Amino acid sequence: MKRLSLTLAMCLTGSVTLAAEVAPKDVQFDEDGGVAVSLSGVPGDAASGAIIAGTKSQGNCVACHQLSALADVPFQGEIGPSLDGAGDRWNEAELRGLMANAKMTFEGTMMPAFYKVEGFIRPGDGYTGKAPTEALTPILTAQQIEDVVAFIATLKEE
Amino acid sequence: MNYKALTAIAVALALPLSAHADADDDTLVLNEEETLVTKTAAPAHLSDVMDEVMSGWHFRSDETQALQMDDFENPAMVFVDKAMDAWETAEGSEGKSCSSCHDEVDESMAGVRAVYPKWNETAGEVRTLATQINDCRENQMGAEPWKYTGGKMTAMEALISVQSRGMPVNVAIDGPAQSTWEQGKEMYYARTGQLELSCANCHEDSYGLMIRADHLSQGQINGFPTYRLKNAKLNNVHARFKGCVRDTRAETYKPGSSEFVALELYVASRGNGLAVEGPSVRN
Numbered sequence: 001m002k003r004l005s006l007t008l009a010m011c012l013t014g015s016v017t018l019a020a021e022v023a024p025k026d027v028q029f030d031e032d033g034g035v036a037v038s039l040s041g042v043p044g045d046a047a048s049g050a051i052i053a054g055t056k057s058q059g060n061c062v063a064c065h066q067l068s069a070l071a072d073v074p075f076q077g078e079i080g081p082s083l084d085g086a087g088d089r090w091n092e093a094e095l096r097g098l099m100a101n102a103k104m105t106f107e108g109t110m111m112p113a114f115y116k117v118e119g120f121i122r123p124g125d126g127y128t129g130k131a132p133t134e135a136l137t138p139i140l141t142a143q144q145i146e147d148v149v150a151f152i153a154t155l156k157e158e
Numbered sequence: 159m160n161y162k163a164l165t166a167i168a169v170a171l172a173l174p175l176s177a178h179a180d181a182d183d184d185t186l187v188l189n190e191e192e193t194l195v196t197k198t199a200a201p202a203h204l205s206d207v208m209d210e211v212m213s214g215w216h217f218r219s220d221e222t223q224a225l226q227m228d229d230f231e232n233p234a235m236v237f238v239d240k241a242m243d244a245w246e247t248a249e250g251s252e253g254k255s256c257s258s259c260h261d262e263v264d265e266s267m268a269g270v271r272a273v274y275p276k277w278n279e280t281a282g283e284v285r286t287l288a289t290q291i292n293d294c295r296e297n298q299m300g301a302e303p304w305k306y307t308g309g310k311m312t313a314m315e316a317l318i319s320v321q322s323r324g325m326p327v328n329v330a331i332d333g334p335a336q337s338t339w340e341q342g343k344e345m346y347y348a349r350t351g352q353l354e355l356s357c358a359n360c361h362e363d364s365y366g367l368m369i370r371a372d373h374l375s376q377g378q379i380n381g382f383p384t385y386r387l388k389n390a391k392l393n394n395v396h397a398r399f400k401g402c403v404r405d406t407r408a409e410t411y412k413p414g415s416s417e418f419v420a421l422e423l424y425v426a427s428r429g430n431g432l433a434v435e436g437p438s439v440r441n
Contacts (some may be wrong), residue, residue: 005279006308006353025229045440056370060370062370063369063370064369073370074371075370075371076368076370077367077368077369077370078368079364079367079369080366103354107388109331110355110363110364112352112353112354112361113354116352120350120351120408121348121349121350121351121354121408122350122351122408123352123407123408123409124351124352124407124408124409124410126405126406126407126408127405128404129400129403129404129408129409129410130409136352139352139353139407142392149410150261
């Protein structure tokens with residue numbers, strides 16, 4: 001029911017989404033790498049965020065992180081720390097900053113920036129290996145970022 | 159950086175450091191006869207970043223490893239046989255075969271794989287084995303060059319590699335090759351593509367760890383060409399580079415390009431001291 005009403009809320013506010021959306025170039029990071037303002041202006045949907053985090057063609061967070069909450073997703077990576085309990089370690093603004101561009105929190109980290117469109121060396125057209133023919137889009141949309149933030153925020157220490 | 163960032167790093171560090179030793183301790187004995195050097199002290203130019211270099215063989219499953227230990231089991235060996243035929247076959251306007259100039263492959267090609275890529279004085283450039291093979295085809299035989307990553311090329315590379323199996327990789331990185339080597343080194347550490355990942359992020363900082371279902375190795379090339387169970391064919395170095403660069407959401411370089419030649423020289427030099435293994439078997 002909760003998820004249904006959230007989805008409903010998203011539909012209702014859908015028309016103002018564009019106006020409220022923060023473009024990748026306009027994201028304001030605070031000095032610790034956090035981002036206070038919602039990127040989409042629409043509350044995140046944790047259930048959708050769980051799918052994004054576990055899906056290879058989307059967030060693919062499991063490529064590098066273990067997440068017990070996604071136990072049904074096989075082959076979780078171990079490049080980054082386990083995300084279990086990450087909702088206790090980080091508040092919403094910090095999580096949003098980590099998703100948008102983790103390098104603002106952890107200098108030089110291996111974690112990719114999911115909401116960034118410029119400043120790359122030889123960026124390609126997705127995973128084709130070819131040069132892009134159009135302006136780059138971020139790896140995740142503003143709403144997908146908000147959804148993943150909402151999902152990670154639910155990961156509490158038992 | 160804030161306090162929590164530090165804690166997370168501490169967590170990250172506390173967990174998988176031991177995993178860097180995650181390569182196994184098995185011994186690669188070829189055909190129950192010859193023990194190959196698959197782990198050795200890192201060459202001097204790497205000593206500030208790692209102590210030991212290891213073959214990708216150590217990061218594969220026992221089943222995959224076993225396939226490489228016996229030439230009758232190694233699926234790459236049929237391609238070596240095919241290349242043996244090609245070695246003797248005259249082609250092109252000059253009516254020559256490889257053997258017209260190089261006689262017996264096991265004599266003339268012994269030790270060759272171990273020192274490539276290599277500076278070619280006449281051409282004034284660093285050449286890979288594949289570049290040299292195509293140069294012979296075009297300029298000595300008057301034949302069409304082979305596709306850089308094609309089946310005929312990878313088979314011939316395998317035949318030539320076999321003649322050096324067990325010898326230590328020993329590519330020269332100084333003298334006239336040095337600037338090419340420097341270029342390759344810069345490429346190795348460049349964080350490319352929309353994922354901003356360098357070769358070093360995966361193969362120097364994270365080897366031994368799992369990235370999704372893949373067990374990261376040091377990305378050594380002493381085993382090339384490699385028969386991959388995944389695509390059931392021989393793959394040469396530039397085909398592998400292309401795949402890895404593509405996976406960073408980057409625009410790749412072309413196989414055979416001067417950039418990939420430079421990168422190959424640099425990556426080969428990271429394996430100086432490891433035994434030539436090609437053709438190896440990987441997943």
